[in-house]
Amino acid sequence: MDQSTSNPPPTPTVGLTNKTKRESEADRQRKNKLSAAIEGYLYLAPTLIALTIFVFIPVVQSFQLSLTRSSFGRSIDVGFDNYVRLFNDDRYHDVIWTTLKFTMGTVPIGIALAVVLAIALSYPLKHLSWFYRLLIFVPIVISTAVTGVLFKWIYHPTVGYLNHLLGFFGIDGPTWLTQGDWPLVSIIIAVVWRQIGFNTIIALAGIQNIDGTLYEAAKVDGANLWHRIRHITLPLLSPTLFFLLIINVIGSLQVFGEIDILTNGSISTRTMLYSIYFEAFRSQNNGGASAQAFILFLLIVGLSFMQFVVVGKKVHYQ
Amino acid sequence: MRTYEVILYFIVPAAIWIFIAWLTRKAFEKKQRNPQTGFVLSLLAGLVPYVLTTAISTVSDVQALLWTHFFGFVLQIILLVIVQNRLPQGNWISEEEQVGGEARGDSVTVVLHITLLITGLFxxxxxWIGLFASFKLPQDVTNFPPTLLPDIWTFENYVTAWTSVPLFRFFMNSVIQTGIIVLFQVVFSILAAYAFAILDFPGRNLMFYLILGSLMVPFQLTFIPNFVMVSNWGLANTHAGLVVPFLASAFGVFLLRQFFMTIPRDFFDAAKVDGASSFRYLWQIVVPLSKGAISAFATFSFLSAWSQYLWPLIITNSEEMRTIQIGIRFFLFDQERGADWGAIMAVAVIALLPTLLIFLVAQRQLVKGIASTGLKG
Incomplete structure (x- = not known):
C-alpha cells in the first residue's frame, strides 16, 4: 500500500534527536515499500509463473524450433530453411488460399447475420423476447466437437436434414462433405452457426448502446425504419462492427474442431491451424509446423494490434 | 413410448409444476415473504401432477414410465432453478432505448414475433434434431425421409453408447479437467487482479502489460512446445497433463481487475486503519462484493474448458483418458462405416448437456459478460 502518500510528510524540525527520528521514518518507509513489493508479487506469483512456463517460454521455444528440422526427440539447426521452404511450397500456398477463402466465407456472413438478428431482437417486444434470445444465443455454449457431430448428421448424404430441406425447394443438394468445394462450404456453415450467438450478443449490445433520442429525433423528421437503420444504427455501430470483424477473423484462424470432425482435415479444407497440427502430429515435422505457427502468430498479433489502435482511437473520438 | 405419451407424462407435469412454482413465487413476492419457503412449497407441489398422471396412466410398461418420471423430475428441477433465477424476465437491457421506440401492439409486432420464433427455432x-434423434429407435434413426420427432421414444441409444464406450469415464474426465481448470483460473485470477487493482508496488504496470500481452499469444503458437514439455515431464495422458497449460488466465485477470477497480478506495483505507491484512480485505470485502463478476468469469472459464478440443486430442492417447469431446470424435470415426447415428447423437447430447444447463441457468450473467467484453473492446 502507498504508505508514503497516505501519511503526512514528516514535519521539519530542528535538533539532533529529530534527525535520527527522520532517518528511522525513511527506514520504515523503505521497509514498507519492500514489504508492499513482496506482497504484490506474492499475489501475482501463481499467474506469472504459470504464464511464463506455458506462454512466454513456449513463444521463444516455438521460434527456436522453427529454425530446426526436428521431430519429437532429435533436431538439427537449419536456420530459416523452414520459412524458405514454406515460401516455395505449393501445398502451403493452397493452405493459405483455403484459409483465406474460409475467412472470407465465415466472417462477412457471420457478421451480417448477427446484425440483422440483433436489429430484430432490439425491437421492444413485451412478451417472449427472452425466449427468442435464448433460441438464437444458444449456439455459444455448444463445443466445436459437438457442432461438428451435429452438422455431420445434418449433412448426411442420404438421410441428412439439409438435403431433405433443400428437396422441398426442388434443389438437389450436393454430397456436402466430399464433393468439390462443398466441404469448405459445409465447415463455413457450421462455424457461422457456432459463432452466431456470440456475434449477435455483441451486435445487440452495440445497438443498445446507441442513444435512443437519436431515433426519436429521426422519427420526428419522418425517417422510416430502413432510414433509421441505415443512417443511425449502422454508422454508430461501426466500432462494434470493427471489433466483431477482428475477433471473427482471429476466431476463423483458430477453427480446428469442426474441420477435424467434419472432413478430418481433407486437403481442400486444410486451413493454417489444421496444417500446423497435421505437420506436427501426422508428419512428425515439428520444425516446419513451428514455422507455420509463427507465421500464424504474426498474423494474429498484427490483427490484434490493429484492433487495439483503431479501438483506442474510437474511444477518444467518442 | 409414443410422442403423445411423452407429452402427457413428461411435458404436462413439468408445465403444471412450473406454473405452480411461478404462482407461488408471485404470491410470495406480493406478500414479501421468504422466497425459500415458496421454493420448498413448489417443490412439494411438483409431486401432485405426477400422482395425477400416474393415476390415469394407461402405460403397461411400468419401467418406461418410471424412467420417464425420473427424467421428468430432473427436468423439472432444472426448470425450477431457471424460474427461481427469473429467466422469464431476462431482459438485460432497458426497454426504452431501442430501434423501434416503445412497445406497441401493432402489426409490426405480430410479424416480428412470428419471424423471430421461426428464426429462433431454425x-x-x-x-433439436440431435436431441430428438438420440431418442429414436436405433433402426428408425436413418429412416428415409427423415422425421423430426421419434415415432417411439426410447433410451436405447443411450444404453448402446453407454455399453460400447466408457462414457462415464469420458464424462468424469471432462468434469475433473473442467473443475480443476475453473478452480485454478478463478483463484489465480482473483489474486492477480487484486494485486493490480488495489495494491501498489513497484513494477505493477509493467507486469500488467506483460500479462495483457499474453492474451495476444494464440494457443496455436504454443501448443507444440507445450506438448513437448508436458510429455517430457511424463504428464502426457494424465489428468495433470490435461490441465497444466490452462491454470492461469490472462483474460480472467483483466476482467476481474476491471471490476475490482470499481470498489471504492475508502473501503481499503478503512480496513487498513482497522488493522486488517490485505489478504483479509480481499477475502472478506473484495470477493463478496465481486460475486457477480467472479461467477461470470467462472462461467466463461467453464464453457471454454469443457469445450476444449485440440489439447485433449494431442495430450491423451488412451481411451480411458479421453474427455467427452475427444471421446465423441473417436466414437464417430470408429463407427463411420456402419454409423450408429442414434448412439452418436446420444453421446453428443451428453456432451452438450452441462453447458446447456449452465446457459439456461446463467443466461443473463453470461450474456452480460460477453456484451461487456465487446463494449470495452
Missing amino acids: ISSPI
Missing part, C-alpha cells in the same frame, strides 16, 4: 434446430 437456428437452434441442429440441437
Whole structure:
C-alpha cells in the first residue's frame, strides 16, 4: 500500500534527536515499500509463473524450433530453411488460399447475420423476447466437437436434414462433405452457426448502446425504419462492427474442431491451424509446423494490434 | 413410448409444476415473504401432477414410465432453478432505448414475433434434431425421409453408447479437467487482479502489460512446445497433463481487475486503519462484493474448458483418458462405416448437456459478460 502518500510528510524540525527520528521514518518507509513489493508479487506469483512456463517460454521455444528440422526427440539447426521452404511450397500456398477463402466465407456472413438478428431482437417486444434470445444465443455454449457431430448428421448424404430441406425447394443438394468445394462450404456453415450467438450478443449490445433520442429525433423528421437503420444504427455501430470483424477473423484462424470432425482435415479444407497440427502430429515435422505457427502468430498479433489502435482511437473520438 | 405419451407424462407435469412454482413465487413476492419457503412449497407441489398422471396412466410398461418420471423430475428441477433465477424476465437491457421506440401492439409486432420464433427455432434446430434423434429407435434413426420427432421414444441409444464406450469415464474426465481448470483460473485470477487493482508496488504496470500481452499469444503458437514439455515431464495422458497449460488466465485477470477497480478506495483505507491484512480485505470485502463478476468469469472459464478440443486430442492417447469431446470424435470415426447415428447423437447430447444447463441457468450473467467484453473492446 502507498504508505508514503497516505501519511503526512514528516514535519521539519530542528535538533539532533529529530534527525535520527527522520532517518528511522525513511527506514520504515523503505521497509514498507519492500514489504508492499513482496506482497504484490506474492499475489501475482501463481499467474506469472504459470504464464511464463506455458506462454512466454513456449513463444521463444516455438521460434527456436522453427529454425530446426526436428521431430519429437532429435533436431538439427537449419536456420530459416523452414520459412524458405514454406515460401516455395505449393501445398502451403493452397493452405493459405483455403484459409483465406474460409475467412472470407465465415466472417462477412457471420457478421451480417448477427446484425440483422440483433436489429430484430432490439425491437421492444413485451412478451417472449427472452425466449427468442435464448433460441438464437444458444449456439455459444455448444463445443466445436459437438457442432461438428451435429452438422455431420445434418449433412448426411442420404438421410441428412439439409438435403431433405433443400428437396422441398426442388434443389438437389450436393454430397456436402466430399464433393468439390462443398466441404469448405459445409465447415463455413457450421462455424457461422457456432459463432452466431456470440456475434449477435455483441451486435445487440452495440445497438443498445446507441442513444435512443437519436431515433426519436429521426422519427420526428419522418425517417422510416430502413432510414433509421441505415443512417443511425449502422454508422454508430461501426466500432462494434470493427471489433466483431477482428475477433471473427482471429476466431476463423483458430477453427480446428469442426474441420477435424467434419472432413478430418481433407486437403481442400486444410486451413493454417489444421496444417500446423497435421505437420506436427501426422508428419512428425515439428520444425516446419513451428514455422507455420509463427507465421500464424504474426498474423494474429498484427490483427490484434490493429484492433487495439483503431479501438483506442474510437474511444477518444467518442 | 409414443410422442403423445411423452407429452402427457413428461411435458404436462413439468408445465403444471412450473406454473405452480411461478404462482407461488408471485404470491410470495406480493406478500414479501421468504422466497425459500415458496421454493420448498413448489417443490412439494411438483409431486401432485405426477400422482395425477400416474393415476390415469394407461402405460403397461411400468419401467418406461418410471424412467420417464425420473427424467421428468430432473427436468423439472432444472426448470425450477431457471424460474427461481427469473429467466422469464431476462431482459438485460432497458426497454426504452431501442430501434423501434416503445412497445406497441401493432402489426409490426405480430410479424416480428412470428419471424423471430421461426428464426429462433431454425437456428437452434441442429440441437433439436440431435436431441430428438438420440431418442429414436436405433433402426428408425436413418429412416428415409427423415422425421423430426421419434415415432417411439426410447433410451436405447443411450444404453448402446453407454455399453460400447466408457462414457462415464469420458464424462468424469471432462468434469475433473473442467473443475480443476475453473478452480485454478478463478483463484489465480482473483489474486492477480487484486494485486493490480488495489495494491501498489513497484513494477505493477509493467507486469500488467506483460500479462495483457499474453492474451495476444494464440494457443496455436504454443501448443507444440507445450506438448513437448508436458510429455517430457511424463504428464502426457494424465489428468495433470490435461490441465497444466490452462491454470492461469490472462483474460480472467483483466476482467476481474476491471471490476475490482470499481470498489471504492475508502473501503481499503478503512480496513487498513482497522488493522486488517490485505489478504483479509480481499477475502472478506473484495470477493463478496465481486460475486457477480467472479461467477461470470467462472462461467466463461467453464464453457471454454469443457469445450476444449485440440489439447485433449494431442495430450491423451488412451481411451480411458479421453474427455467427452475427444471421446465423441473417436466414437464417430470408429463407427463411420456402419454409423450408429442414434448412439452418436446420444453421446453428443451428453456432451452438450452441462453447458446447456449452465446457459439456461446463467443466461443473463453470461450474456452480460460477453456484451461487456465487446463494449470495452
